[in-house]
Amino acid sequence: MAIVCTAEATRAAEQRWFDAHPGRDLMDVAAHAVARKAQELLLGGVVDEVVPDWAASQCVLVLVGGGNNGGDGLFAAAALAQRGWRVELAQVMGQPHEAGMAAALDAGCIRVSLGEVTRHSYDLAIDAVLGIGGRPGIPQSLERIDTWLRDRRIPVLAVDLPSGLDANSGEVESCVHAAHTITFSSLKWCHIAHPAARYCGELEVHDIGLDLVDDDGESLDGVDEYCDLTEMASLWPVPGALDDKYSRGVVGIDTGSERFPGAAVLGVLGALRTGPGMVRFSGPSAIMAFILSRAPSVVIGEGRVQAWVIGSGWGAHDGNADRFIQRASEGVPMVIDADALTLLPAELPNGCLLTPHAGELARMLRVERGQVDDDPRGWAVRAAQRFGATVLLKGSIQWVARPDGVVRAALPGPAWTAQAGSGDVLAGMCGTLMAAGLAADDAALCAAGMQAATAMSMPGPYAPDQIAELLPGTVTTVLSR
Ligand SMILES: NC(=O)C1=CN([C@@H]2O[C@H](COP(=O)(O)OP(=O)(O)OC[C@H]3O[C@@H](n4cnc5c(N)ncnc54)[C@H](O)[C@@H]3O)[C@@H](O)[C@H]2O)[C@@H](O)CC1
Numbered sequence: 001m002a003i004v005c006t007a008e009a010t011r012a013a014e015q016r017w018f019d020a021h022p023g024r025d026l027m028d029v030a031a032h033a034v035a036r037k038a039q040e041l042l043l044g045g046v047v048d049e050v051v052p053d054w055a056a057s058q059c060v061l062v063l064v065g066g067g068n069n070g071g072d073g074l075f076a077a078a079a080l081a082q083r084g085w086r087v088e089l090a091q092v093m094g095q096p097h098e099a100g101m102a103a104a105l106d107a108g109c110i111r112v113s114l115g116e117v118t119r120h121s122y123d124l125a126i127d128a129v130l131g132i133g134g135r136p137g138i139p140q141s142l143e144r145i146d147t148w149l150r151d152r153r154i155p156v157l158a159v160d161l162p163s164g165l166d167a168n169s170g171e172v173e174s175c176v177h178a179a180h181t182i183t184f185s186s187l188k189w190c191h192i193a194h195p196a197a198r199y200c201g202e203l204e205v206h207d208i209g210l211d212l213v214d215d216d217g218e219s220l221d222g223v224d225e226y227c228d229l230t231e232m233a234s235l236w237p238v239p240g241a242l243d244d245k246y247s248r249g250v251v252g253i254d255t256g257s258e259r260f261p262g263a264a265v266l267g268v269l270g271a272l273r274t275g276p277g278m279v280r281f282s283g284p285s286a287i288m289a290f291i292l293s294r295a296p297s298v299v300i301g302e303g304r305v306q307a308w309v310i311g312s313g314w315g316a317h318d319g320n321a322d323r324f325i326q327r328a329s330e331g332v333p334m335v336i337d338a339d340a341l342t343l344l345p346a347e348l349p350n351g352c353l354l355t356p357h358a359g360e361l362a363r364m365l366r367v368e369r370g371q372v373d374d375d376p377r378g379w380a381v382r383a384a385q386r387f388g389a390t391v392l393l394k395g396s397i398q399w400v401a402r403p404d405g406v407v408r409a410a411l412p413g414p415a416w417t418a419q420a421g422s423g424d425v426l427a428g429m430c431g432t433l434m435a436a437g438l439a440a441d442d443a444a445l446c447a448a449g450m451q452a453a454t455a456m457s458m459p460g461p462y463a464p465d466q467i468a469e470l471l472p473g474t475v476t477t478v479l480s481r
Pocket residue numbers: 010011013014026027030065066067068069070072093094129130131132133134135136137138139159160161184208210
């Protein structure tokens with residue numbers, strides 16, 4: 001279980017800590033973690049209490065901002081100078097944290113102007129300009145230094161997050177390019193959501209002792225769980241020595257129409273590349289030959305399945321409601337996508353998964369699309385409770401909400417997957433995982449996360465069927481981590 005937090009939740013947790021520990025401070029703990037990480041990077045991975053003499057020949061640049069992030073940087077600078085490193089401080093914006101600057105100067109750090117920075121040479125730069133209090137974007141002066149550091153391949157260690165990122169989203173205006181980021185207590189959205197995540201480099205979370213729960217043990221608002229690669233690997237169904245195609249799971253696909261045969265192909269490809277025992281296609285007979293030409297291992301026609309995928313590419317047809325009811329009557333879990341989402345019968349089989357995007361969810365709930373866009377997590381939870389099924393709300397952050405109120409996020413991916421057909425592939429993937437026995441929420445988290453991880457590994461204009469072709473490679477990589 002991985003945790004991701006908003007800036008507001010972090011501040012609330014910090015306030016709770018201060019209330020419980022009057023007169024004590026957290027900056028010292030954070031700064032020492034930064035200094036220790038810097039030392040590890042400077043000494044090539046070794047963290048030893050005895051710093052070698054040659055460390056004195058290394059120079060660290062600390063870029064300082066006017067808030068507490070700058071304070072972290074200044075106290076870290078002091079700790080590094082005390083241990084023998086030459087440390088230069090460049091104030092990028094605001095007034096320096098007073099006690100932090102005094103400690104750094106006392107320890108022998110040297111102040112340099114922004115103009116001087118590019119005339120010197122450094123082994124490591126620490127970005128302590130903006131943290132969770134930063135508004136998106138950095139001034140041109142910092143952009144210039146960032147470019148200079150990259151040109152000279154001087155690694156940057158960001159404190160909490162690379163300056164310029166918005167802690168709560170994946171959005172990027174301009175920001176520092178970090179090779180490493182050390183953050184405190186838990187990851188923030190910018191560390192995992194794209195494109196911001198690409199600027200964070202290697203991530204380390206340092207526990208500074210904050211509690212992310214309230215007095216009743218409930219998570220603070222803005223603290224969420226997301227399914228990371230480790231959890232995906234532990235959930236992903238791997239066939240055992242005695243498995244056969246039926247025990248691995250047969251996924252039934254009843255999608256597509258003469259008008260939209262491609263949706264059926266994409267669902268079939270998503271299902272096949274996720275590792276089912278068998279994919280059975282029971283959609284319109286007019287498109288069966290087309291399906292077979294793209295996926296010869298698919299079994300055509302009716303028969304037993306452990307999960308159905310329905311709705312993608314159905315289009316508007318009078319027979320859709322009957323088609324839905326026929327599949328629902330079989331009593332196996334269903335992935336209900338696209339055109340089937342507005343035809344939900346009063347009762348669904350246990351363990352179903354609804355896979356709307358924001359527009360579809362708004363139509364299902366008869367609310368404005370903007371309301372869903374403003375609070376996707378909240379509306380996913382409401383929809384799951386209202387329809388009595390798990391909801392995977394597609395979008396930049398993909399929320400998976402269960403009818404019992406539990407909600408988690410899937411590993412986010414780049415926006416390259418925001419294209420027609422991605423949802424069809426995703427529905428097929430979910431179907432295979434549910435046919436293999438995963439609960440609807442775990443299936444949704446694994447499928448959405450694996451599709452995201454695949455797009456992340458090859459960011460570019462890959463069509464949904466190409467992403468589907470790349471899935472097995474991603475699964476192999478994730479499982480062998
Ligand atoms: N909240 C916590 O739990 C802890 C926070 N700590 C540190 O404190 C940081 C947060 O400190 P602050 O709240 O002081 O926030 P920051 O240090 O991130 O920045 C706030 C200051 O920068 C200015 N500013 C923000 N965006 C700007 C922009 N784009 N251009 C110019 N000026 C801008 C603000 O007006 C404000 O003066 C964390 O990121 C972390 O490094 C740690 O010391 C330990 C614990």
